[in-house]
Amino acid sequence: MRALGEHSCVCSARTESAVGNSSLRWLSPEERGHTPPVCGDTARSCHRTALRALPTAPNLLPDLTRTETGPRELESFAERFKQRRIKLGVTQADVGSALANLKIPGVGCLSQSTICRFESLTLSHNNMVALKPILEAWLEEAERAQREKMTKPEIYTGGDKKRKRTSMSSFREEHSVLPFLHVQINPHFE
DNA sequence: CGTATGCAAATATCT
């Protein structure tokens, strides 16, 4: 009787996953030989079905068009991923939930466990291959966002100095911002 | 506090 408490991500409980994450497949139909639709993502097939690479692909074709992500490559990527993540000062759990913000179709959030396993290469090869592009996308996005912050000075001069008085001289500013907040309630770092 | 891992549930895919 685990009280499926508050998980970090929106799509928490495994029983009430109403977040329609349609499953996505990173492999082409040819590779699998034959693949029905994919998954009739019923209302329950949330994240659990999200990422998958070919299950038991025989790999008979000398894929010239496909870049077979070798174990070597995965290994180095996982390594770099971890380093850069830490450099950004982000935890595994943060990454997991932040993935949802990428808005990649079919990709929701992932748990800290999964991120950890990815970094330690303790996932199946196919799973790794499937996750790689996603995490890669997140990494670039996160670094880009940080760069942006570095460029800009401090938006508010808070901190050790005396906080600058919030001079809302007129209501003009407020009026200009409100409309934005209506459409983007949760601005995120971007 | 952040990370690693055993275990089991939920699906996907195969036969």
Place this chain on the structure above:
DNA sequence: GAGATATTTGCATAC
């Protein structure tokens, strides 16, 4: 379509 088997992923908890 049903049952069996394979995979992926999260929770709980130890480290």
